Amino acid sequence: MYELVIQKSFAGAHKLRDYDGECEKLHGHNWKVEVTFRSEKLNRSGMVIDFKIVKKKLEEILSHLDHSYLNDSLILIKVLKLALLEESNCYSCFYSH
Structure with a gap:
């Protein structure tokens, strides 16, 4: 099995709705x-x-998320996942660090 892993980072803000804290x-x-x-x-x-x-495709998509309000970008995140999954044998994940 061959594998190619690409990692990129971006900064984004959000808030939890209906959360007491x-x-x-x-x-x-x-x-x-x-x-x-x-x-x-x-x-x-x-x-x-x-x-x-x-x-290049990943950088193009992430440029829309970088330094943005992510609650307004949830649809864009789903689009990102779908756009990348269109490529064969692709798995993607998001997490904060």
Whole structure:
């Protein structure tokens, strides 16, 4: 099994709705996005997928999330996941660090 992992980070703010506590207020995190492409075999160029193309696409999508209010961007996050999952053998996840 071959694997290509791409990690990018962005800063974003959000708040928890209907939550009784400090996190109900607007606050921010540094978010890390990790995208993993897996393949049983390499393509004709000897790659799982073209890193340059995938990296550019990820940077383009994350530019809309960086330093934004993420509660307004939840649809965009879903679009990001779908856009990346359209590529074959792709797994993606978001988490804050």
